[in-house]
Amino acid sequence: MAKIKYATAIRDAMAEEMRRDPRVFVMGEDVERFGGVFGCTLDLPEEFGPDRIRSTPISEAAFVGAGLGMAITGARPIVELQYVDFIMCAMDQLVNQTAKIHYMSNGKMTVPYTLRVQQGCGRGNGAQHAQNFESLFANIPGLKVVCPATPADAKGLLKTAIRDNNPVVFCEHKMLYATRGEVPDDPDFTIPFGKAALLREGKDATIIATAYMVAPALEAADRLAKEGISAEVIDPRTIVPLDEDALVRSVEKTGRAVIVHETNEFCGFGAELAFRIQGRAFKYLDAPVERVTTAQIPMPYARNLEKANVPDAARIVRAVMKTLYRDKEGS
Amino acid sequence: MVGTGSLVDVPVISRYKERLSDAELMDFALQLRRDIIGLTFCSGTGSSHVGGELSAAEIMAVLYGHALNLCPEEPEWAERDVLVLGKGHCAALLYAAMAWRGFFERGRLFTDFNVAGKLLQEHCNMELPGVEAPTGSLGMGLSNACGYAWCMKHDAQPNRRAYALIGDGECTEGQTWEGAALGAQLGLDNLICIVDYNKYIISSTTYEVCDLEPFEERWKAFRWHVERVDGHDVRALREALDRCREPSLAPGCPRVILCDTRKGAGISFMEEDAVHWHAGHLDEELYKKCMKELGL
Numbered sequence: 207m208a209k210i211k212y213a214t215a216i217r218d219a220m221a222e223e224m225r226r227d228p229r230v231f232v233m234g235e236d237v238e239r240f241g242g243v244f245g246c247t248l249d250l251p252e253e254f255g256p257d258r259i260r261s262t263p264i265s266e267a268a269f270v271g272a273g274l275g276m277a278i279t280g281a282r283p284i285v286e287l288q289y290v291d292f293i294m295c296a297m298d299q300l301v302n303q304t305a306k307i308h309y310m311s312n313g314k315m316t317v318p319y320t321l322r323v324q325q326g327c328g329r330g331n332g333a334q335h336a337q338n339f340e341s342l343f344a345n346i347p348g349l350k351v352v353c354p355a356t357p358a359d360a361k362g363l364l365k366t367a368i369r370d371n372n373p374v375v376f377c378e379h380k381m382l383y384a385t386r387g388e389v390p391d392d393p394d395f396t397i398p399f400g401k402a403a404l405l406r407e408g409k410d411a412t413i414i415a416t417a418y419m420v421a422p423a424l425e426a427a428d429r430l431a432k433e434g435i436s437a438e439v440i441d442p443r444t445i446v447p448l449d450e451d452a453l454v455r456s457v458e459k460t461g462r463a464v465i466v467h468e469t470n471e472f473c474g475f476g477a478e479l480a481f482r483i484q485g486r487a488f489k490y491l492d493a494p495v496e497r498v499t500t501a502q503i504p505m506p507y508a509r510n511l512e513k514a515n516v517p518d519a520a521r522i523v524r525a526v527m528k529t530l531y532r533d534k535e536g537s
Numbered sequence: 538m539v540g541t542g543s544l545v546d547v548p549v550i551s552r553y554k555e556r557l558s559d560a561e562l563m564d565f566a567l568q569l570r571r572d573i574i575g576l577t578f579c580s581g582t583g584s585s586h587v588g589g590e591l592s593a594a595e596i597m598a599v600l601y602g603h604a605l606n607l608c609p610e611e612p613e614w615a616e617r618d619v620l621v622l623g624k625g626h627c628a629a630l631l632y633a634a635m636a637w638r639g640f641f642e643r644g645r646l647f648t649d650f651n652v653a654g655k656l657l658q659e660h661c662n663m664e665l666p667g668v669e670a671p672t673g674s675l676g677m678g679l680s681n682a683c684g685y686a687w688c689m690k691h692d693a694q695p696n697r698r699a700y701a702l703i704g705d706g707e708c709t710e711g712q713t714w715e716g717a718a719l720g721a722q723l724g725l726d727n728l729i730c731i732v733d734y735n736k737y738i739i740s741s742t743t744y745e746v747c748d749l750e751p752f753e754e755r756w757k758a759f760r761w762h763v764e765r766v767d768g769h770d771v772r773a774l775r776e777a778l779d780r781c782r783e784p785s786l787a788p789g790c791p792r793v794i795l796c797d798t799r800k801g802a803g804i805s806f807m808e809e810d811a812v813h814w815h816a817g818h819l820d821e822e823l824y825k826k827c828m829k830e831l832g833l
Contacts, residue, residue, distance in 0.1 A: 236740040236741075262746075262747075263710075263738070263746055264675055264676070264707065264709045265709050265710055265747070266710075267711050292674075295710070330653070332658075332660075334673060507658065508654060509653050
């Protein structure tokens with residue numbers, strides 16, 4: 207198993223799937239030169255040529271829509287959006303067209319379409335370049351929504367996305383591209399959708415986190431362990447489909463749940479998870495479900511304000527302490 | 538300030554006065570170039586979008602030094618002209634012109650750019666008095682300028698004009714052409730769009746990424762009055778802007794001035810390798826090399 211970067215894992219997943227299936231194509235802004243903004247298509251143009259990897263104009267509605275056209279005529283497009291914020295120019299193509307065509311054609315059309323988006327805070331990119339839209343995407347029937355936290359998950363889940371016959375929004379986090387981790391070399395390594403990862407076992411509380419929030423969740427669990435509190439950490443990995451059973455099983459064991467996400471609190475996917483947990487595990491809960499999220503504000507540009515807005519280990523510890531009715535002791 | 542070296546001594550060769558002569562406009566453009574290089578060197582993030590800022594230096598000089606009717610003491614003065622910088626990533630160029638015009642103290646160019654808590658952000662923002670629209674999301678600027686122009690018509694303000702300075706990359710966004718159609722439909726002959734046509738989009742030429750030609754015919758087909766000039770010729774720019782301000786020129790038609798420019802203009806190594814100078818970092822050696830090319 208090689209230890210590689212998250213960005214490299216994404217590139218390798220695309221390369222392997224392009225070798226495996228000649229119907230896989232890549233397009234997006236600047237993907238032909240410099241490997242795109244985050245280097246995820248580095249060296250791919252040399253191997254696959256301009257017929258299969260193509261830079262597009264600054265025209266999100268056009269190339270997101272073109273991806274749909276390709277998908278319904280038998281190709282398996284991977285479309286890269288430079289920043290997720292730019293999807294707003296193409297929401298009609300994504301929401302009214304791509305997500306609905308399978309249903310509106312009475313199932314006659316399939317849309318094997320992977321939309322890779324780069325999102326998240328951490329670089330002081332401000333209100334229009336640091337958003338997280340996984341909650342928004344998850345609210346659209348017909349879209350699958352993936353949020354990988356590690357290089358292995360990025361590779362295994364992206365390969366599954368490319369092989370899926372439905373539109374998948376693959377939410378990469380810009381602060382994770384440079385992180386490294388062990389990734390299986392097997393070209394058929396895939397990770398199924400709807401299967402959560404149990405990252406740390408515990409018995410006193412369950413912390414649920416995805417993507418860039420996994421690291422502070424694990425750090426919080428470490429800190430809690432020093433206080434004698436045993437926290438379980440679960441990463442759902444895909445918001446749609448959701449491994450609800452894994453979350454419920456964990457809460458049945460611990461009796462407490464804290465949900466962490468970088469997307470905004472109001473109508474964030476944490477609210478949906480909390481509802482489902484209380485619906486199925488109400489009698490096991492010893493405290494209300496807690497959420498640790500970004501506030502209902504545009505992401506601030508100033509680094510100190512951005513940092514204050516994004517969940518960190520200390521906030522997660524405090525939330526767990528609150529579920530234990532020990533919040534006065536929280537750090 | 539990220540630049541660890543020292544700024545070279547930059548004499549101020551242009552100061553605000555009404556209606557600069559062509560020779561004075563050229564001096565102003567040279568000063569803008571020097572300021573852009575200085576801003577880039579002092580940037581808190583170590584960079585700016587220097588290539589597209591240099592390509593539009595003469596355009597900005599003629600706008601601020603000749604065309605725009607502004608009042609720095611009262612940035613929201615009701616009789617002012619409005620400039621929307623569609624290519625909002627080139628904010629450093631706008632800041633240099635605004636400092637020249639007196640919207641803020643010139644020294645802040647070299648202490649406040651891209652520095653947390655300071656005045657000048659990489660993409661322009663209305664927090665800075667005198668900036669008319671928060672831009673940077675490409676393609677939005679022309680539609681915003683349509684709104685300004687429409688309000689000027691609605692409020693019967695015949696002496697005011699709305700300007701949009703946009704990039705050629707933005708012209709690959711569908712939104713730009715929706716704005717063009719709207720402007721014509723609303724009969725906005727008080728709207729002047731200026732396109733910095735430097736023929737580069739971040740990683741490639743416009744011809745490779747999305748060929749805009751026949752560019753003039755496209756705008757004409759949208760019922761715009763079209764001018765095409767050398768975007769580094771201050772006299773040609775000044776005369777085109779003067780023509781476009783005249784309501785009698787093409788009543789009911791918005792105006793567009795397509796400016797043929799060179800990305801990185803004025804700095805030879807940037808012009809020769811424009812694909813790598815959309816945005817860039819200048820260390821002290823490169824900074825001094827640039828300033829030498831700019832006569833210092």
